[in-house]
Amino acid sequence: MxxxxxxxxxxxxxxxxxxxxxxxxxxxxxxxxxxxxxxxxxxxxxxxxxxxxxxxMGVNAESMPVVLSLLDQLYAARRQMLRLREIISVPRESELRGRVRALLASMQD
The missing domain is CATH 1.10.10 (Arc Repressor Mutant, subunit A)
Structure with missing residues (x-):
């Protein structure tokens, strides 16, 4: 810190x-x-x-909240896609279905 x-x-x-x-x-x-x-x-x-x-990049103070919010959403989507890729890489179908359900449920938060 x-x-x-x-x-x-x-x-x-x-x-x-x-x-x-x-x-x-x-x-x-x-x-x-x-x-x-x-x-x-x-x-x-x-x-x-x-x-x-x-x-x-010349982003002014009025536009900054929108730009930061969009970037935050992009980074969150990227993290979710990486988690989904990890889950899909698991070879067992039943386990895969459970993990996908859990991921989808966590994405609604």
Missing amino acids: ITLETLCVRIGNVPAADVQGWIDNAWLRPEGVPGHYLFREIDEARARLIVELRDD
Whole structure:
């Protein structure tokens, strides 16, 4: 886990006020409380994504929630497809049917 200051440096010397804005907009969800945030690797990766979308691709603040939501959905679908591929690779049909049913049930959450 890293602090806000460390995160800001690692993602390209982004001002802490920018990162605080991302937290306020729920684009980042660190652990802790204001003034004492702790960021995980996944938070750092998401912050890098936000910087890339903003700086390299020109995504503005109004569009960012939509873009992030679509990317989150894409990543979730990818994880589900990988799980489905794992299940399908099991050779026994009865076990396969049960796993597919369980996967489909979990996808409704």
